[in-house]
Amino acid sequence: xxxxxxxxxxxxxxxxxxxxxxxxxxxxxxxxxxxxxxxxxxxxxxxxxxxxxxxxxxxxxxxxxxxxxxxxxxxxxxxxxxxxxxxxxxxxxxxxxxxxxxxxxxxxxxxxxxxxxxxxxxxxxxxxxxxxxxxxxxxxxxxxxxxxxxxxxxxxxxxxxxxxxxxxxxxxxxxxxxxxxxxxxxxxxxxxxxxxxxxxxxxxxxxxxxxxxxxxxxxxxxxxxxxxxxxxxxxxxxxxxxxxxxxxxxxxxxxxxxxxxxxxxxxxxxxxxxxxxxxxxxxxxxxxxxxxxxxxxxxxxxxxxxxxxxxxxxxxxxxxxxxxxxxxxxxxxxxxxxxxxxxxxxxxxxxxxxxxxxxxxxxxxxxxxxxxxxxxxxxxxxxxxxxxxxxxxxxxxxxxxxxxxxxxxxxxxxxxxxxxxxxxxxxxxxxxxxxxxxxxxxxxxxxxxxxxxxxxxxxxxxxxxxxxxxxxxxxxxxxxxxxxxxxxxxxxxxxxxxxxxxxxxxxxxxxxxxxxxxxxxxxxxxxxxxxxxxxxxxxxxxxxxxxxxxxxxxxxxxxxxxxxxxxxxxxxxxxxxxxxxxxxxxxxxxxxxxxxxxxxxxxxxxxxxxxxxxxxxxxxxxxxxxxxxxxxxxxxxxxxxxxxxxxxx
Amino acid sequence: xxxxxxxxxxxxxxxxxxxxxxxxxxxxxxxxxxxxxxxxxxxxxxxxxxxxxxxxxxxxxxxxxxxxxxxxxxxxxxxxxxxxxxxxxxxxxxxxxxxxxxxxxxxxxxxxxxxxxxxxxxxxxxxxxxxxxxxxxxxxxxxxxxxxxxxxxxxxxxxxxxxxxxxxxxxxxxxxxxxxxxxxxxxxxxxxxxxxxxxxxxxxxxxxxxxxxxxxxxxxxxxxxxxxxxxxxxxxxxxxxxxxxxxxxxxxxxxxxxxxxxxxxxxxxxxxxxxxxxxxxxxxxxxxx
Numbered sequence: 001x002x003x004x005x006x007x008x009x010x011x012x013x014x015x016x017x018x019x020x021x022x023x024x025x026x027x028x029x030x031x032x033x034x035x036x037x038x039x040x041x042x043x044x045x046x047x048x049x050x051x052x053x054x055x056x057x058x059x060x061x062x063x064x065x066x067x068x069x070x071x072x073x074x075x076x077x078x079x080x081x082x083x084x085x086x087x088x089x090x091x092x093x094x095x096x097x098x099x100x101x102x103x104x105x106x107x108x109x110x111x112x113x114x115x116x117x118x119x120x121x122x123x124x125x126x127x128x129x130x131x132x133x134x135x136x137x138x139x140x141x142x143x144x145x146x147x148x149x150x151x152x153x154x155x156x157x158x159x160x161x162x163x164x165x166x167x168x169x170x171x172x173x174x175x176x177x178x179x180x181x182x183x184x185x186x187x188x189x190x191x192x193x194x195x196x197x198x199x200x201x202x203x204x205x206x207x208x209x210x211x212x213x214x215x216x217x218x219x220x221x222x223x224x225x226x227x228x229x230x231x232x233x234x235x236x237x238x239x240x241x242x243x244x245x246x247x248x249x250x251x252x253x254x255x256x257x258x259x260x261x262x263x264x265x266x267x268x269x270x271x272x273x274x275x276x277x278x279x280x281x282x283x284x285x286x287x288x289x290x291x292x293x294x295x296x297x298x299x300x301x302x303x304x305x306x307x308x309x310x311x312x313x314x315x316x317x318x319x320x321x322x323x324x325x326x327x328x329x330x331x332x333x334x335x336x337x338x339x340x341x342x343x344x345x346x347x348x349x350x351x352x353x354x355x356x357x358x359x360x361x362x363x364x365x366x367x368x369x370x371x372x373x374x375x376x377x378x379x380x381x382x383x384x385x386x387x388x389x390x391x392x393x394x395x396x397x398x399x400x401x402x403x404x405x406x407x408x409x410x411x412x413x414x415x416x417x418x419x420x421x422x423x424x425x426x427x428x429x430x431x432x433x434x435x436x437x438x439x440x441x442x443x444x445x446x447x448x449x450x451x452x453x454x455x456x457x458x459x460x461x462x463x464x465x466x467x468x469x470x471x472x473x474x475x476x477x478x479x480x481x482x483x484x485x486x487x488x489x490x491x492x493x494x495x496x497x498x499x500x501x502x503x504x505x506x507x508x509x510x511x512x513x514x515x516x517x518x519x520x521x522x523x524x525x526x527x528x529x530x531x532x533x534x535x536x537x538x539x540x541x542x543x544x545x546x547x548x549x550x551x552x553x554x555x556x557x558x559x560x561x562x563x564x565x566x567x568x569x570x571x572x573x574x575x576x577x578x579x580x581x582x583x584x585x586x587x588x589x590x591x592x593x594x595x596x597x598x599x600x601x602x603x604x605x606x607x608x609x610x611x612x613x614x615x616x617x618x619x620x621x622x623x624x625x626x627x628x629x630x631x632x633x634x635x636x637x638x639x640x641x642x643x644x645x646x647x648x649x
Numbered sequence: 650x651x652x653x654x655x656x657x658x659x660x661x662x663x664x665x666x667x668x669x670x671x672x673x674x675x676x677x678x679x680x681x682x683x684x685x686x687x688x689x690x691x692x693x694x695x696x697x698x699x700x701x702x703x704x705x706x707x708x709x710x711x712x713x714x715x716x717x718x719x720x721x722x723x724x725x726x727x728x729x730x731x732x733x734x735x736x737x738x739x740x741x742x743x744x745x746x747x748x749x750x751x752x753x754x755x756x757x758x759x760x761x762x763x764x765x766x767x768x769x770x771x772x773x774x775x776x777x778x779x780x781x782x783x784x785x786x787x788x789x790x791x792x793x794x795x796x797x798x799x800x801x802x803x804x805x806x807x808x809x810x811x812x813x814x815x816x817x818x819x820x821x822x823x824x825x826x827x828x829x830x831x832x833x834x835x836x837x838x839x840x841x842x843x844x845x846x847x848x849x850x851x852x853x854x855x856x857x858x859x860x861x862x863x864x865x866x867x868x869x870x871x872x873x874x875x876x877x878x879x880x881x882x883x884x885x886x887x888x889x890x891x892x893x894x895x896x897x898x899x900x901x902x903x904x905x906x907x908x909x910x911x912x913x914x915x916x917x918x919x920x921x922x923x924x925x926x927x928x929x930x931x932x933x934x935x936x937x938x
Contacts (some may be wrong), residue, residue: 002751002752003721003752006751006752010737010740010748013744014737014739074737077734078733079735079736079737079738080735081701081731082731082735082736084699084700084701084720085699085724085727085729085731085753086724086749087721087723087724087725087752087753088721088724088752089720089721092721135745220703222700222701222702223696224660224696224701224702401706410694437933498865551810605743
């Protein structure tokens with residue numbers, strides 16, 4: 001240590017003038033606001049930005065120059081022998097010189113900033129350059145030090161002028177390609193958090209590896225430049241090669257995630273029928289990587305389809321109503337949003353990339369009930385493509401611009417229904433909200449207006465019946481929806497008696513109304529014509545309507561307390577014939593919150609928090625764990641989010 | 650005790666062999682001169698002695714320790730002057746002295762100053778701006794200041810004028826007399842070496858062809874002048890001739906097997922004379938065979 005400190009002190013003494021130069025350089029930004037051409041710019045802004053820029057440039061230039069000279073130049077000019085004939089270990093020589101260079105480099109940068117800081121400036125790179133404060137400290141200093149040790153390594157390679165330089169160039173190309181490929185792999189799969197974590201780790205690893213290679217070069221190669229170069233290259237490239245392999249292993253581990261690795265299920269989308277669900281969530285220990293899977297409840301088979309859960313929010317994937325096919329969009333550079341499909345009924349089927357791709361995200365995207373076609377709604381047109389052949393069947397201009405709230409629904413494989421909601425402002429008149437329904441006959445490509453319903457009031461929303469013949473119309477801020485017949489244009493007020501909570505269509509078109517009544521929730525089942533069939537009261541203040549685990553039975557969950565308390569949710573099975581209630585369990589929520597085929601596996605699915613996925617057997621009343629979650633203790637506030645983001649079939 | 654022990658040392662650079670099976674020892678208190686033509690392997694040997702070069706095989710012990718493994722601790726008791734005196738060019742002699750004083754357990758800074766003054770070397774001029782001779786004096790002073798048990802000098806008089814050369818050897822001799830320091834040196838200045846060396850080694854094409862005391866060497870080497878046609882005489886063959894030169898008056902032979910008490914002159918020999926170290930060296934590695 002004494003030897004290293006002696007060498008360090010000597011390096012600092014030799015280059016001490018740099019500190020003075022840095023300090024003088026740091027005074028320059030203070031003078032900038034008084035220069036004639038600085039007019040128009042905020043003086044403090046100009047001073048701080050200049051100081052920061054100069055500090056960065058000074059740091060980088062010094063790291064490069066000192067890295068290339070403090071050891072490598074002595075070595076190539078045969079002056080390193082002066083140190084090697086003294087009682088100094090190779091490590092002390094390397095450590096003293098490189099530490100000295102690091103202090104000079106970082107110290108000079110700090111001194112350039114000092115005058116601006118003393119003048120009250122804000123020179124934090126995070127605020128000035130908008131850099132992530134959580135990432136920057138891990139990149140800035142190691143990045144500068146990496147430049148220093150990398151410059152040393154490069155300088156040794158170039159100065160030795162040995163054939164090993166060719167090996168270095170080839171290795172550099174190989175290792176760069178390997179890291180680039182690894183980075184692209186994670187980037188393409190949407191594992192951005194894992195990628196960022198890997199990049200930070202790599203900067204540190206590169207720093208350590210390059211430093212170790214330099215150390216080995218000096219300790220083992222000593223004053224022999226060629227031998228030192230050989231040792232440096234062998235150490236550097238073998239360690240970087242191992243790092244590249246490690247990075248690939250890490251990427252494979254990240255991307256090899258299964259549903260069982262998810263800390264919780266952030267999004268769950270059951271298919272309308274059949275046995276498949278889509279589920280997504282954050283994978284454990286993978287830097288926030290949140291992939292989406294297709295999961296077969298019957299066989300336990302899972303297929304990762306998307307690496308970015310955000311895409312999932314765009315009705316992605318879409319299941320055909322008969323449960324035979326899932327289609328999803330994934331981003332591919334150069335191709336846009338490419339559609340892939342999976343045949344859900346064929347055991348062992350693998351995802352197939354279709355020939356269909358979209359240049360951008362459509363406003364709405366839907367798959368035909370039999371899974372044969374897909375339709376997409378754009379701002380100005382509707383397109384229909386054949387999934388098997390990739391042939392575009394329809395690309396029809398629409399009369400107006402369409403927006404996010406507008407929807408499509410396949411009536412059958414040959415007919416598409418288009419719903420458009422718009423707010424109309426007319427001068428001097430009260431605002432009007434209009435829901436237009438149009439039918440597209442795919443064979444003739446003809447668009448026929450069906451109805452147009454106008455209501456006074458600001459923009460509203462609508463829920464469609466599974467067949468697309470009726471809709472619940474909401475005029476904000478009113479909580480009471482109207483029932484609309486979209487084929488005739490007639491509207492009808494629903495018979496609410498209390499404060500309405502939630503209104504839902506059942507798969508057969510019947511309606512459920514829920515209302516708050518004191519400390520209870522009133523549950524009312526109406527026929528599709530609006531006649532009340534049953535009325536029951538459940539303990540709780542909010543109700544979640546799930547799927548039908550069996551025909552004529554409906555799963556609901558009542559909320560009785562704080563959303564933080566997972567036990568506050570109680571799931572019930574409602575007999576839709578008699579109104580009889582049977583408790584399924586506490587702390588449970590039905591997963592399917594939209595209409596699903598009664599009795600299908602997705603309609604029987606429950607989850608505990610964001611954790612365990614359970615399958616309910618209506619015959620025995622038993623629950624079977626299908627997928628254990630790692631994060632079962634998380635709160636149960638998810639269902640509202642699920643309800644918002646998961647559309648009906 | 651030997652302060653330097655070299656055992657079966659082989660050094661290769663790629664396919665080129667710089668040293669091949671070199672072995673020798675330098676007893677404590679002696680002066681060992683390693684001689685050889687340029688490219689004979691002297692610098693490689695010195696680099697091995699200083700722990701800067703890892704041999705392909707063999708080992709080098711300094712002060713009884715493996716120098717490759719324990720270089721730093723061994724060098725606390727070893728003074729070194731490189732072939733071309735090296736030091737950071739911006740450092741003055743006094744700065745170099747201060748720097749080195751922190752590294753050695755003993756440091757005679759005053760002695761170093763006195764020595765530099767004696768040779769007229771300015772202490773406050775950067776090393777890079779000193780003349781070749783002054784740099785050599787600084788390097789020698791730095792090597793002697795820690796009062797080393799062993800001094801390794803790699804051609805310390807290279808490039809010096811005759812006066813400076815003489816002063817280096819005189820300085821050395823003075824110090825040796827005072828301290829009993831063991832010295833290992835390489836040099837092309839055979840005249841200077843002859844006066845101070847106890848033992849000599851001669852390297853030829855990477856092999857140590859001579860390793861013995863200077864006096865013994867000089868005793869067994871003789872120049873013999875013979876009449877014409879004596880090249881094949883059996884008596885000459887008994888004296889182990891190493892070099893034969895044809896002259897107008899006859900043949901001049903350098904023999905390595907002379908024994909003052911037992912050797913007899915070949916029939917018709919005109920003259921037998923002693924050789925200087927330089928003449929022996931030339932006969933062995935430089936002269937026509």
